[in-house]
Amino acid sequence: MTRPILPLAVLLTSIAACSTVPPPGAVEQVTGTCNAEAARWTIGRAASPETVEDARLASQSRDVRVIEPGQAVTMDYRHDRLNIDVNERGAITGVRCG
Numbered sequence: 001m002t003r004p005i006l007p008l009a010v011l012l013t014s015i016a017a018c019s020t021v022p023p024p025g026a027v028e029q030v031t032g033t034c035n036a037e038a039a040r041w042t043i044g045r046a047a048s049p050e051t052v053e054d055a056r057l058a059s060q061s062r063d064v065r066v067i068e069p070g071q072a073v074t075m076d077y078r079h080d081r082l083n084i085d086v087n088e089r090g091a092i093t094g095v096r097c098g
Contacts (some may be wrong), residue, residue, distance in 0.1 A: 034097035
């Protein structure tokens, strides 16, 4: 009975790890139009919550998502979203808008 629960718990934990929440009281100063070039400094770094949030702010994006290898993501284009690609070790390999 516990076997099906363990994979589900791992899946839910990994999904929760990909989302970011701004710190309480943080003031968002973004234009809402993504500029991925401004976040290229993150390539090679670990995708920690702090680095992901700093990249979002640097790119002036309203939203950010971290995409792991093989992860299913929507194909809709959003001009206000920064996509951060990571490798199996969690290191950032690329940043792009959409």
